[in-house]
Amino acid sequence: MDWFKTLIKEIAKVIKGLLKDKVGRIGLIGVLIVIVLALGAPMIATHDVTEMFAKSKLKPPSGDFLFGTDDFGRDVFSRIIFGARVSLKVGIISVGISATSGFILGILAGYYEGKTDGIIMGIMDVLFAFPSILLALFIVSVLGPNLTNTMIAIGIVSTPVFTRTVRASVISVKSMEYITSAKSIGLSSIRIILKHVAPNILAPFTVQATLALSSAILTEASLSFLGLGIQPPNPSWGSMLSDSRKYMELAPWLAIAPSAFIIGTILSFNLLGDSLRDVLDPKFKL
Protein backbone atom coordinates (compact mmCIF):
# COMPACT_ATOMS: atom_id res chain seq x y z
CA MET A 1 0.00 0.00 0.00
CA ASP A 2 3.00 2.24 -0.40
CA TRP A 3 1.68 3.89 -3.52
CA PHE A 4 -1.54 4.66 -1.70
CA LYS A 5 0.30 6.53 1.04
CA THR A 6 2.30 8.47 -1.53
CA LEU A 7 -0.88 9.32 -3.37
CA ILE A 8 -2.55 10.64 -0.21
CA LYS A 9 0.58 12.63 0.59
CA GLU A 10 0.65 14.11 -2.90
CA ILE A 11 -3.04 15.03 -2.77
CA ALA A 12 -2.55 16.66 0.64
CA LYS A 13 0.36 18.65 -0.80
CA VAL A 14 -1.73 19.83 -3.75
CA ILE A 15 -4.63 20.87 -1.51
CA LYS A 16 -2.23 22.76 0.72
CA GLY A 17 -0.88 24.54 -2.33
CA LEU A 18 -4.41 25.39 -3.45
CA LEU A 19 -5.35 26.80 -0.06
CA LYS A 20 -2.27 29.04 -0.04
CA ASP A 21 -3.38 30.62 -3.31
CA LYS A 22 -6.29 33.08 -3.10
CA VAL A 23 -7.66 32.03 -6.48
CA GLY A 24 -7.42 28.38 -5.52
CA ARG A 25 -9.19 28.98 -2.23
CA ILE A 26 -12.18 30.67 -3.87
CA GLY A 27 -12.35 27.99 -6.57
CA LEU A 28 -12.14 25.16 -4.08
CA ILE A 29 -14.85 26.65 -1.87
CA GLY A 30 -17.13 27.24 -4.88
CA VAL A 31 -16.69 23.71 -6.12
CA LEU A 32 -17.28 22.29 -2.63
CA ILE A 33 -20.52 24.29 -2.34
CA VAL A 34 -21.76 22.84 -5.64
CA ILE A 35 -20.83 19.33 -4.52
CA VAL A 36 -22.61 19.77 -1.18
CA LEU A 37 -25.72 21.14 -2.92
CA ALA A 38 -25.71 18.23 -5.35
CA LEU A 39 -25.18 15.51 -2.75
CA GLY A 40 -27.48 17.00 -0.14
CA ALA A 41 -30.19 18.08 -2.60
CA PRO A 42 -33.00 16.02 -1.04
CA MET A 43 -32.22 17.53 2.38
CA ILE A 44 -31.61 21.11 1.25
CA ALA A 45 -34.54 21.43 -1.15
CA THR A 46 -37.64 22.82 0.49
CA HIS A 47 -40.20 21.45 -1.96
CA ASP A 48 -40.68 18.65 -4.46
CA VAL A 49 -39.16 19.74 -7.80
CA THR A 50 -42.20 18.71 -9.82
CA GLU A 51 -44.92 19.75 -7.39
CA MET A 52 -47.07 22.53 -8.84
CA PHE A 53 -48.60 25.04 -6.45
CA ALA A 54 -51.53 26.21 -8.55
CA LYS A 55 -52.22 29.16 -6.30
CA SER A 56 -48.63 30.42 -6.33
CA LYS A 57 -47.68 30.83 -9.98
CA LEU A 58 -44.89 33.32 -10.80
CA LYS A 59 -44.56 34.46 -7.19
CA PRO A 60 -41.50 36.56 -6.28
CA PRO A 61 -38.96 35.24 -3.74
CA SER A 62 -40.42 34.90 -0.25
CA GLY A 63 -39.90 32.96 2.98
CA ASP A 64 -41.78 29.99 1.64
CA PHE A 65 -40.32 30.05 -1.87
CA LEU A 66 -36.75 31.33 -1.44
CA PHE A 67 -36.18 32.02 -5.15
CA GLY A 68 -39.85 32.46 -6.09
CA THR A 69 -41.95 30.17 -8.25
CA ASP A 70 -42.16 29.55 -12.00
CA ASP A 71 -45.09 29.62 -14.39
CA PHE A 72 -46.25 26.17 -13.24
CA GLY A 73 -46.06 27.24 -9.60
CA ARG A 74 -42.98 25.09 -8.95
CA ASP A 75 -40.40 26.13 -6.35
CA VAL A 76 -37.38 27.65 -8.13
CA PHE A 77 -35.02 27.16 -5.17
CA SER A 78 -35.58 23.40 -5.05
CA ARG A 79 -35.25 23.13 -8.82
CA ILE A 80 -31.95 25.03 -8.69
CA ILE A 81 -30.62 22.71 -5.97
CA PHE A 82 -31.60 19.60 -7.90
CA GLY A 83 -30.24 21.29 -11.03
CA ALA A 84 -26.82 21.29 -9.36
CA ARG A 85 -27.13 17.53 -9.16
CA VAL A 86 -27.93 17.26 -12.87
CA SER A 87 -25.08 19.61 -13.86
CA LEU A 88 -22.52 17.85 -11.74
CA LYS A 89 -23.66 14.40 -12.81
CA VAL A 90 -23.44 15.30 -16.49
CA GLY A 91 -20.07 16.96 -15.90
CA ILE A 92 -18.52 14.07 -14.01
CA ILE A 93 -19.82 11.26 -16.19
CA SER A 94 -19.06 12.96 -19.50
CA VAL A 95 -15.58 13.95 -18.35
CA GLY A 96 -15.19 10.38 -17.06
CA ILE A 97 -15.97 9.12 -20.56
CA SER A 98 -13.66 11.56 -22.31
CA ALA A 99 -10.83 11.33 -19.76
CA THR A 100 -10.76 7.54 -19.84
CA SER A 101 -10.90 7.26 -23.60
CA GLY A 102 -8.52 10.19 -24.04
CA PHE A 103 -6.07 8.66 -21.58
CA ILE A 104 -6.02 5.28 -23.33
CA LEU A 105 -5.90 6.73 -26.84
CA GLY A 106 -3.27 9.30 -25.89
CA ILE A 107 -1.00 6.70 -24.31
CA LEU A 108 -1.38 4.34 -27.28
CA ALA A 109 -0.69 7.13 -29.77
CA GLY A 110 2.24 8.58 -27.87
CA TYR A 111 3.90 5.33 -26.87
CA TYR A 112 3.66 3.36 -30.09
CA GLU A 113 3.81 6.26 -32.58
CA GLY A 114 3.81 5.29 -36.28
CA LYS A 115 0.59 3.91 -37.73
CA THR A 116 -1.31 3.70 -34.42
CA ASP A 117 -0.50 7.33 -33.77
CA GLY A 118 -1.53 8.32 -37.29
CA ILE A 119 -4.94 6.66 -37.10
CA ILE A 120 -5.79 7.85 -33.58
CA MET A 121 -4.68 11.42 -34.14
CA GLY A 122 -6.36 11.49 -37.55
CA ILE A 123 -9.70 10.71 -35.90
CA MET A 124 -9.01 13.31 -33.20
CA ASP A 125 -8.19 15.92 -35.85
CA VAL A 126 -11.52 15.24 -37.51
CA LEU A 127 -13.38 15.63 -34.20
CA PHE A 128 -11.44 18.84 -33.62
CA ALA A 129 -12.55 20.13 -37.00
CA PHE A 130 -16.06 20.78 -35.70
CA PRO A 131 -16.97 23.68 -33.42
CA SER A 132 -17.53 21.66 -30.24
CA ILE A 133 -21.02 22.87 -29.35
CA LEU A 134 -22.14 22.12 -32.89
CA LEU A 135 -20.80 18.56 -32.80
CA ALA A 136 -22.49 17.96 -29.43
CA LEU A 137 -25.73 19.39 -30.80
CA PHE A 138 -25.48 17.16 -33.86
CA ILE A 139 -24.80 13.96 -31.90
CA VAL A 140 -27.59 14.64 -29.41
CA SER A 141 -30.09 15.45 -32.13
CA VAL A 142 -29.31 12.23 -33.95
CA LEU A 143 -29.33 9.99 -30.85
CA GLY A 144 -32.35 11.77 -29.37
CA PRO A 145 -32.18 14.39 -26.62
CA ASN A 146 -32.05 12.96 -23.09
CA LEU A 147 -29.69 12.76 -20.12
CA THR A 148 -27.66 9.73 -21.27
CA ASN A 149 -27.18 10.97 -24.81
CA THR A 150 -26.18 14.41 -23.56
CA MET A 151 -23.42 12.79 -21.52
CA ILE A 152 -22.30 10.62 -24.45
CA ALA A 153 -22.21 13.61 -26.81
CA ILE A 154 -20.21 15.80 -24.41
CA GLY A 155 -17.91 12.86 -23.71
CA ILE A 156 -17.15 12.39 -27.40
CA VAL A 157 -16.65 16.09 -28.01
CA SER A 158 -14.11 16.52 -25.21
CA THR A 159 -12.08 13.38 -25.94
CA PRO A 160 -9.61 14.99 -28.42
CA VAL A 161 -8.31 17.53 -25.86
CA PHE A 162 -7.41 14.74 -23.44
CA THR A 163 -5.87 12.61 -26.15
CA ARG A 164 -3.67 15.50 -27.25
CA THR A 165 -2.59 16.42 -23.72
CA VAL A 166 -1.76 12.82 -22.78
CA ARG A 167 0.00 12.09 -26.07
CA ALA A 168 2.18 15.18 -25.79
CA SER A 169 3.15 14.29 -22.22
CA VAL A 170 3.86 10.66 -23.13
CA ILE A 171 6.14 11.73 -25.97
CA SER A 172 8.06 14.10 -23.73
CA VAL A 173 8.36 11.53 -20.91
CA LYS A 174 9.30 8.71 -23.27
CA SER A 175 12.67 10.14 -24.22
CA MET A 176 13.71 10.49 -20.57
CA GLU A 177 16.57 8.35 -19.43
CA TYR A 178 14.65 6.38 -16.83
CA ILE A 179 12.27 5.10 -19.49
CA THR A 180 15.13 4.05 -21.72
CA SER A 181 16.70 2.20 -18.81
CA ALA A 182 13.39 0.56 -17.93
CA LYS A 183 13.25 -0.68 -21.52
CA SER A 184 16.84 -1.89 -21.44
CA ILE A 185 16.25 -4.08 -18.41
CA GLY A 186 13.50 -5.76 -20.38
CA LEU A 187 10.29 -4.45 -18.77
CA SER A 188 7.18 -5.00 -20.89
CA SER A 189 5.58 -2.01 -22.62
CA ILE A 190 2.41 -2.21 -20.56
CA ARG A 191 4.42 -2.24 -17.34
CA ILE A 192 6.49 0.74 -18.42
CA ILE A 193 3.37 2.65 -19.40
CA LEU A 194 1.48 1.95 -16.19
CA LYS A 195 4.33 2.21 -13.70
CA HIS A 196 6.55 4.84 -15.20
CA VAL A 197 4.79 6.88 -17.86
CA ALA A 198 1.29 7.24 -16.40
CA PRO A 199 2.24 8.76 -13.01
CA ASN A 200 4.28 11.42 -14.76
CA ILE A 201 1.46 12.73 -16.87
CA LEU A 202 -1.03 12.97 -14.01
CA ALA A 203 -0.38 16.68 -13.43
CA PRO A 204 -1.39 18.05 -16.86
CA PHE A 205 -4.14 15.45 -16.92
CA THR A 206 -5.70 16.68 -13.67
CA VAL A 207 -5.63 20.29 -14.80
CA GLN A 208 -7.23 19.30 -18.08
CA ALA A 209 -9.93 17.32 -16.27
CA THR A 210 -10.90 20.27 -14.07
CA LEU A 211 -11.17 22.60 -17.05
CA ALA A 212 -13.06 19.95 -19.01
CA LEU A 213 -15.58 19.70 -16.17
CA SER A 214 -16.34 23.40 -16.47
CA SER A 215 -16.77 23.18 -20.22
CA ALA A 216 -18.92 20.04 -19.91
CA ILE A 217 -21.24 21.86 -17.51
CA LEU A 218 -21.31 24.80 -19.93
CA THR A 219 -22.14 22.57 -22.89
CA GLU A 220 -24.90 20.79 -20.99
CA ALA A 221 -26.42 24.14 -20.05
CA SER A 222 -26.20 25.32 -23.67
CA LEU A 223 -27.82 22.15 -25.01
CA SER A 224 -30.58 22.31 -22.41
CA PHE A 225 -31.06 26.00 -23.17
CA LEU A 226 -31.70 25.03 -26.80
CA GLY A 227 -34.13 22.32 -25.65
CA LEU A 228 -31.80 19.53 -26.77
CA GLY A 229 -30.32 18.48 -23.44
CA ILE A 230 -32.08 17.46 -20.25
CA GLN A 231 -35.81 17.12 -20.90
CA PRO A 232 -38.65 18.46 -18.68
CA PRO A 233 -39.81 17.98 -16.01
CA ASN A 234 -36.22 17.28 -14.88
CA PRO A 235 -34.64 20.48 -13.60
CA SER A 236 -31.68 21.83 -15.56
CA TRP A 237 -30.21 25.30 -15.17
CA GLY A 238 -29.99 25.73 -18.94
CA SER A 239 -33.64 24.91 -19.63
CA MET A 240 -34.81 26.93 -16.61
CA LEU A 241 -33.00 29.95 -18.03
CA SER A 242 -34.47 29.33 -21.46
CA ASP A 243 -38.01 29.06 -20.05
CA SER A 244 -37.51 32.25 -18.06
CA ARG A 245 -37.33 34.34 -21.23
CA LYS A 246 -41.09 34.14 -21.69
CA TYR A 247 -41.68 35.84 -18.33
CA MET A 248 -38.82 38.32 -18.27
CA GLU A 249 -41.06 41.29 -17.55
CA LEU A 250 -43.24 39.58 -14.98
CA ALA A 251 -40.73 37.39 -13.19
CA PRO A 252 -37.08 38.42 -13.59
CA TRP A 253 -36.05 36.12 -10.69
CA LEU A 254 -36.63 33.18 -13.01
CA ALA A 255 -33.68 34.36 -15.13
CA ILE A 256 -31.42 35.55 -12.33
CA ALA A 257 -31.28 32.39 -10.19
CA PRO A 258 -30.20 29.90 -12.88
CA SER A 259 -27.76 32.40 -14.47
CA ALA A 260 -26.11 33.03 -11.11
CA PHE A 261 -25.67 29.32 -10.47
CA ILE A 262 -24.40 28.52 -13.97
CA ILE A 263 -21.90 31.38 -13.84
CA GLY A 264 -20.83 30.64 -10.25
CA THR A 265 -20.24 26.96 -10.95
CA ILE A 266 -18.27 27.44 -14.16
CA LEU A 267 -16.28 30.27 -12.58
CA SER A 268 -15.37 28.08 -9.59
CA PHE A 269 -14.16 25.22 -11.76
CA ASN A 270 -12.12 27.62 -13.90
CA LEU A 271 -10.53 29.22 -10.83
CA LEU A 272 -9.73 25.79 -9.44
CA GLY A 273 -8.25 24.69 -12.77
CA ASP A 274 -6.10 27.83 -13.05
CA SER A 275 -4.81 27.44 -9.54
CA LEU A 276 -4.18 23.71 -9.99
CA ARG A 277 -2.08 24.49 -13.03
CA ASP A 278 0.04 26.87 -10.98
CA VAL A 279 0.39 24.42 -8.12
CA LEU A 280 1.11 21.34 -10.21
CA ASP A 281 3.27 22.94 -12.85
CA PRO A 282 5.13 26.00 -11.61
CA LYS A 283 6.69 26.42 -15.06
CA PHE A 284 3.52 28.00 -16.37
CA LYS A 285 3.28 30.60 -13.69
CA LEU A 286 3.57 34.14 -14.98
Add this chain to the structure above:
Amino acid sequence: MRAYIIRRFLTLIPILIGISLSIFLIMQLIPGDVVSGMLGIEANPELRANLEKKLGLDRPLHEQYLSWIGNAVKGDFGKSFRTDKEIFPEILSRFKITFQLTVMAAVISWIIAIPLGIISALKRNTIIDGIVRFIALLGVSVPNFAFATLSILFLSKVFKYYPPVGYAGLFADPAKNLKIMILPAIILGAIMSGSIMRMTRSSLLEVMRQDFIKTIRAKGASEKVVLFVHALKNALIPIITLIGMQIGSLLGGTVVTEQIFSIPGLGQMVLTGINQRDFPVVQGSILFIAFVYVVINIIVDILYTYIDPRITFKVGR
Protein backbone atom coordinates in the same frame (compact mmCIF):
# COMPACT_ATOMS: atom_id res chain seq x y z
CA MET B 1 5.90 30.27 -49.90
CA ARG B 2 3.44 29.34 -52.60
CA ALA B 3 4.44 25.71 -52.30
CA TYR B 4 3.77 25.90 -48.57
CA ILE B 5 0.31 27.37 -49.08
CA ILE B 6 -0.57 24.71 -51.63
CA ARG B 7 0.72 21.97 -49.38
CA ARG B 8 -1.24 23.37 -46.47
CA PHE B 9 -4.43 23.35 -48.50
CA LEU B 10 -3.76 19.77 -49.63
CA THR B 11 -3.94 18.67 -45.99
CA LEU B 12 -7.56 19.81 -46.18
CA ILE B 13 -8.49 16.81 -48.31
CA PRO B 14 -8.09 14.01 -45.73
CA ILE B 15 -9.66 16.18 -43.01
CA LEU B 16 -12.66 16.97 -45.21
CA ILE B 17 -13.08 13.31 -46.13
CA GLY B 18 -12.96 12.51 -42.40
CA ILE B 19 -15.50 15.21 -41.59
CA SER B 20 -17.96 14.19 -44.28
CA LEU B 21 -17.55 10.52 -43.41
CA SER B 22 -18.22 11.14 -39.73
CA ILE B 23 -21.27 13.30 -40.47
CA PHE B 24 -22.55 10.56 -42.78
CA LEU B 25 -21.92 7.83 -40.21
CA ILE B 26 -23.47 9.79 -37.34
CA MET B 27 -26.57 10.28 -39.51
CA GLN B 28 -26.84 6.48 -39.76
CA LEU B 29 -27.37 6.36 -35.99
CA ILE B 30 -30.79 7.99 -36.23
CA PRO B 31 -33.19 5.66 -34.43
CA GLY B 32 -35.76 4.23 -36.81
CA ASP B 33 -35.35 5.48 -40.34
CA VAL B 34 -35.87 8.68 -42.20
CA VAL B 35 -38.66 7.35 -44.36
CA SER B 36 -40.91 6.32 -41.47
CA GLY B 37 -40.07 9.65 -39.94
CA MET B 38 -41.47 11.35 -43.02
CA LEU B 39 -44.40 9.11 -43.81
CA GLY B 40 -45.29 7.65 -40.43
CA ILE B 41 -44.64 4.05 -39.42
CA GLU B 42 -47.81 2.64 -40.96
CA ALA B 43 -47.16 4.01 -44.43
CA ASN B 44 -48.14 2.00 -47.47
CA PRO B 45 -45.13 -0.17 -48.52
CA GLU B 46 -45.31 0.98 -52.13
CA LEU B 47 -45.13 4.63 -51.08
CA ARG B 48 -42.21 3.78 -48.84
CA ALA B 49 -40.32 2.03 -51.62
CA ASN B 50 -40.90 4.96 -53.95
CA LEU B 51 -39.63 7.48 -51.47
CA GLU B 52 -36.64 5.30 -50.55
CA LYS B 53 -35.75 5.11 -54.22
CA LYS B 54 -36.21 8.84 -54.69
CA LEU B 55 -33.91 9.58 -51.72
CA GLY B 56 -31.45 6.92 -52.84
CA LEU B 57 -31.87 5.02 -49.58
CA ASP B 58 -32.23 1.68 -51.35
CA ARG B 59 -28.59 1.73 -52.43
CA PRO B 60 -25.68 0.34 -50.36
CA LEU B 61 -24.13 2.70 -47.79
CA HIS B 62 -20.89 3.42 -49.62
CA GLU B 63 -22.79 4.35 -52.77
CA GLN B 64 -25.03 6.67 -50.78
CA TYR B 65 -21.99 8.34 -49.26
CA LEU B 66 -20.19 8.72 -52.57
CA SER B 67 -23.19 10.22 -54.30
CA TRP B 68 -23.85 12.59 -51.38
CA ILE B 69 -20.27 13.80 -51.26
CA GLY B 70 -19.93 13.86 -55.05
CA ASN B 71 -22.92 16.19 -55.28
CA ALA B 72 -21.81 18.25 -52.29
CA VAL B 73 -18.48 18.99 -53.99
CA LYS B 74 -20.45 20.38 -56.91
CA GLY B 75 -22.48 22.55 -54.55
CA ASP B 76 -25.55 20.32 -54.62
CA PHE B 77 -26.57 19.56 -51.03
CA GLY B 78 -29.91 18.10 -52.02
CA LYS B 79 -33.38 19.39 -51.15
CA SER B 80 -35.03 20.06 -47.83
CA PHE B 81 -37.54 17.39 -46.74
CA ARG B 82 -39.88 20.08 -45.51
CA THR B 83 -39.77 22.85 -48.06
CA ASP B 84 -38.43 20.89 -51.04
CA LYS B 85 -36.10 23.84 -51.74
CA GLU B 86 -32.46 23.49 -52.77
CA ILE B 87 -30.33 23.57 -49.61
CA PHE B 88 -27.06 25.04 -50.86
CA PRO B 89 -28.35 28.48 -51.96
CA GLU B 90 -30.17 28.73 -48.61
CA ILE B 91 -26.93 27.91 -46.75
CA LEU B 92 -25.05 30.58 -48.68
CA SER B 93 -27.61 33.31 -48.06
CA ARG B 94 -27.80 32.46 -44.36
CA PHE B 95 -24.05 32.19 -44.08
CA LYS B 96 -23.75 35.86 -45.10
CA ILE B 97 -25.75 36.80 -42.01
CA THR B 98 -23.78 34.55 -39.67
CA PHE B 99 -20.54 35.76 -41.23
CA GLN B 100 -21.51 39.39 -40.62
CA LEU B 101 -22.35 38.61 -37.00
CA THR B 102 -19.08 36.71 -36.54
CA VAL B 103 -16.95 39.48 -38.05
CA MET B 104 -18.69 42.17 -35.98
CA ALA B 105 -18.27 40.13 -32.80
CA ALA B 106 -14.62 39.39 -33.56
CA VAL B 107 -13.76 43.05 -34.22
CA ILE B 108 -15.56 44.15 -31.05
CA SER B 109 -13.66 41.56 -29.03
CA TRP B 110 -10.30 42.76 -30.37
CA ILE B 111 -11.17 46.35 -29.59
CA ILE B 112 -11.96 45.36 -26.00
CA ALA B 113 -9.38 42.67 -25.41
CA ILE B 114 -6.08 43.70 -26.94
CA PRO B 115 -5.74 47.16 -25.31
CA LEU B 116 -6.94 45.81 -21.96
CA GLY B 117 -4.56 42.86 -22.22
CA ILE B 118 -1.64 45.19 -22.95
CA ILE B 119 -2.53 47.53 -20.07
CA SER B 120 -2.88 44.56 -17.76
CA ALA B 121 0.57 43.26 -18.72
CA LEU B 122 2.23 46.67 -18.38
CA LYS B 123 0.58 47.35 -15.02
CA ARG B 124 1.24 43.84 -13.83
CA ASN B 125 0.17 43.05 -10.25
CA THR B 126 -1.58 46.39 -9.72
CA ILE B 127 -5.28 46.97 -9.02
CA ILE B 128 -5.89 47.70 -12.73
CA ASP B 129 -4.33 44.35 -13.62
CA GLY B 130 -6.52 42.65 -11.03
CA ILE B 131 -9.69 44.22 -12.43
CA VAL B 132 -8.80 43.34 -16.02
CA ARG B 133 -7.97 39.76 -15.05
CA PHE B 134 -11.27 39.43 -13.24
CA ILE B 135 -13.18 40.75 -16.28
CA ALA B 136 -11.25 38.31 -18.46
CA LEU B 137 -12.13 35.45 -16.13
CA LEU B 138 -15.80 36.40 -16.35
CA GLY B 139 -15.50 36.40 -20.13
CA VAL B 140 -14.16 32.86 -20.01
CA SER B 141 -16.74 31.64 -17.50
CA VAL B 142 -20.03 33.32 -18.43
CA PRO B 143 -21.94 31.38 -21.09
CA ASN B 144 -23.07 33.56 -23.98
CA PHE B 145 -26.73 32.63 -23.56
CA ALA B 146 -26.67 33.62 -19.87
CA PHE B 147 -24.97 36.91 -20.70
CA ALA B 148 -27.47 37.54 -23.49
CA THR B 149 -30.48 36.78 -21.29
CA LEU B 150 -29.19 38.93 -18.42
CA SER B 151 -28.32 41.79 -20.79
CA ILE B 152 -31.79 41.78 -22.29
CA LEU B 153 -33.27 41.74 -18.79
CA PHE B 154 -31.00 44.57 -17.62
CA LEU B 155 -31.57 46.74 -20.69
CA SER B 156 -35.33 46.35 -20.51
CA LYS B 157 -35.59 46.99 -16.78
CA VAL B 158 -33.15 49.88 -16.52
CA PHE B 159 -33.20 51.57 -19.93
CA LYS B 160 -36.56 50.36 -21.23
CA TYR B 161 -34.65 49.12 -24.27
CA TYR B 162 -36.05 46.16 -26.16
CA PRO B 163 -34.13 44.42 -28.94
CA PRO B 164 -35.86 45.14 -32.28
CA VAL B 165 -37.95 42.38 -33.82
CA GLY B 166 -37.85 41.28 -37.46
CA TYR B 167 -34.73 40.96 -39.52
CA ALA B 168 -33.48 43.25 -42.31
CA GLY B 169 -30.58 42.51 -44.66
CA LEU B 170 -27.37 44.50 -44.46
CA PHE B 171 -27.79 45.92 -47.96
CA ALA B 172 -31.57 46.14 -47.96
CA ASP B 173 -31.80 48.33 -44.84
CA PRO B 174 -28.35 48.99 -43.30
CA ALA B 175 -29.62 51.11 -40.41
CA LYS B 176 -32.16 48.54 -39.26
CA ASN B 177 -29.71 45.70 -39.84
CA LEU B 178 -27.08 47.29 -37.62
CA LYS B 179 -29.65 48.01 -34.92
CA ILE B 180 -30.54 44.32 -34.88
CA MET B 181 -27.00 42.96 -35.08
CA ILE B 182 -25.18 45.28 -32.69
CA LEU B 183 -26.42 43.85 -29.39
CA PRO B 184 -25.79 40.19 -30.25
CA ALA B 185 -22.39 41.17 -31.68
CA ILE B 186 -21.42 43.03 -28.50
CA ILE B 187 -22.51 40.08 -26.40
CA LEU B 188 -20.59 37.52 -28.44
CA GLY B 189 -17.61 39.88 -28.67
CA ALA B 190 -17.51 40.56 -24.95
CA ILE B 191 -17.57 36.85 -24.16
CA MET B 192 -14.88 36.15 -26.72
CA SER B 193 -12.66 38.94 -25.42
CA GLY B 194 -12.01 37.12 -22.14
CA SER B 195 -9.59 34.54 -23.46
CA ILE B 196 -7.94 37.00 -25.87
CA MET B 197 -7.30 39.37 -22.95
CA ARG B 198 -5.65 36.57 -21.00
CA MET B 199 -3.59 35.47 -23.96
CA THR B 200 -2.48 39.04 -24.78
CA ARG B 201 -1.38 39.57 -21.20
CA SER B 202 0.55 36.34 -20.76
CA SER B 203 2.08 36.42 -24.22
CA LEU B 204 3.26 40.02 -23.82
CA LEU B 205 4.72 39.28 -20.39
CA GLU B 206 6.54 36.29 -21.85
CA VAL B 207 8.05 38.39 -24.65
CA MET B 208 9.00 41.27 -22.37
CA ARG B 209 11.14 38.89 -20.33
CA GLN B 210 13.26 37.85 -23.28
CA ASP B 211 16.82 38.95 -23.88
CA PHE B 212 16.26 40.85 -27.11
CA ILE B 213 13.96 43.27 -25.29
CA LYS B 214 16.72 43.95 -22.80
CA THR B 215 19.11 44.58 -25.69
CA ILE B 216 16.70 47.02 -27.32
CA ARG B 217 16.22 48.83 -24.03
CA ALA B 218 19.99 48.90 -23.50
CA LYS B 219 20.36 50.53 -26.89
CA GLY B 220 18.29 53.39 -25.49
CA ALA B 221 14.98 52.83 -27.29
CA SER B 222 11.99 54.44 -25.60
CA GLU B 223 9.45 52.18 -23.89
CA LYS B 224 6.97 53.04 -26.64
CA VAL B 225 9.31 51.74 -29.31
CA VAL B 226 10.05 48.66 -27.25
CA LEU B 227 6.36 47.92 -26.85
CA PHE B 228 4.82 48.86 -30.17
CA VAL B 229 7.67 48.07 -32.56
CA HIS B 230 9.27 45.03 -30.98
CA ALA B 231 7.34 43.35 -28.20
CA LEU B 232 3.82 43.42 -29.63
CA LYS B 233 4.84 41.95 -32.95
CA ASN B 234 6.27 38.92 -31.19
CA ALA B 235 3.44 38.66 -28.73
CA LEU B 236 0.92 38.56 -31.57
CA ILE B 237 1.70 35.03 -32.71
CA PRO B 238 -0.14 33.06 -30.02
CA ILE B 239 -2.89 35.70 -30.01
CA ILE B 240 -3.54 35.08 -33.67
CA THR B 241 -3.76 31.31 -33.15
CA LEU B 242 -6.34 31.92 -30.48
CA ILE B 243 -8.27 34.37 -32.65
CA GLY B 244 -8.40 31.78 -35.42
CA MET B 245 -9.77 29.15 -33.06
CA GLN B 246 -12.20 31.66 -31.59
CA ILE B 247 -13.64 32.67 -34.95
CA GLY B 248 -14.25 29.02 -35.63
CA SER B 249 -16.00 28.44 -32.33
CA LEU B 250 -17.97 31.66 -32.83
CA LEU B 251 -19.54 29.94 -35.83
CA GLY B 252 -20.83 27.36 -33.36
CA GLY B 253 -21.61 29.92 -30.65
CA THR B 254 -23.88 31.83 -32.98
CA VAL B 255 -26.34 28.91 -32.85
CA VAL B 256 -27.47 30.03 -29.41
CA THR B 257 -27.22 33.77 -30.03
CA GLU B 258 -29.13 33.61 -33.29
CA GLN B 259 -31.82 31.65 -31.52
CA ILE B 260 -32.14 34.24 -28.73
CA PHE B 261 -32.24 37.25 -31.05
CA SER B 262 -34.18 35.51 -33.87
CA ILE B 263 -31.48 36.18 -36.44
CA PRO B 264 -32.05 34.01 -39.52
CA GLY B 265 -28.45 32.81 -39.85
CA LEU B 266 -26.84 29.45 -40.41
CA GLY B 267 -27.01 28.50 -36.73
CA GLN B 268 -30.75 28.99 -36.71
CA MET B 269 -30.98 26.89 -39.87
CA VAL B 270 -29.18 24.00 -38.14
CA LEU B 271 -31.45 24.26 -35.14
CA THR B 272 -34.67 24.48 -37.16
CA GLY B 273 -33.44 21.53 -39.21
CA ILE B 274 -32.84 19.54 -36.04
CA ASN B 275 -36.20 20.41 -34.53
CA GLN B 276 -38.07 19.53 -37.73
CA ARG B 277 -35.95 16.41 -38.24
CA ASP B 278 -35.05 17.75 -41.68
CA PHE B 279 -31.89 15.68 -42.05
CA PRO B 280 -30.54 16.85 -45.41
CA VAL B 281 -30.61 20.41 -44.04
CA VAL B 282 -28.79 19.40 -40.84
CA GLN B 283 -26.25 17.29 -42.71
CA GLY B 284 -25.56 20.00 -45.28
CA SER B 285 -25.30 22.95 -42.95
CA ILE B 286 -23.05 21.13 -40.46
CA LEU B 287 -20.78 20.00 -43.32
CA PHE B 288 -20.62 23.60 -44.51
CA ILE B 289 -19.82 25.04 -41.06
CA ALA B 290 -17.11 22.43 -40.45
CA PHE B 291 -15.65 23.23 -43.87
CA VAL B 292 -15.51 26.96 -43.12
CA TYR B 293 -14.02 26.22 -39.69
CA VAL B 294 -11.19 24.13 -41.16
CA VAL B 295 -10.47 26.68 -43.89
CA ILE B 296 -10.25 29.49 -41.32
CA ASN B 297 -7.75 27.47 -39.31
CA ILE B 298 -5.59 26.92 -42.38
CA ILE B 299 -5.68 30.61 -43.28
CA VAL B 300 -4.55 31.38 -39.73
CA ASP B 301 -1.69 28.90 -40.12
CA ILE B 302 -0.62 30.61 -43.31
CA LEU B 303 -0.88 34.06 -41.70
CA TYR B 304 1.73 32.95 -39.19
CA THR B 305 4.34 32.58 -41.83
CA TYR B 306 3.86 36.25 -42.67
CA ILE B 307 4.20 37.36 -39.09
CA ASP B 308 6.87 34.91 -38.08
CA PRO B 309 9.33 34.24 -40.92
CA ARG B 310 11.07 31.58 -38.82
CA ILE B 311 8.21 29.21 -39.60
CA THR B 312 8.58 29.57 -43.38
CA PHE B 313 12.24 28.85 -43.10
CA LYS B 314 11.58 25.62 -41.27
CA VAL B 315 8.85 24.38 -43.54
CA GLY B 316 10.50 25.64 -46.73
CA ARG B 317 13.10 22.93 -46.50
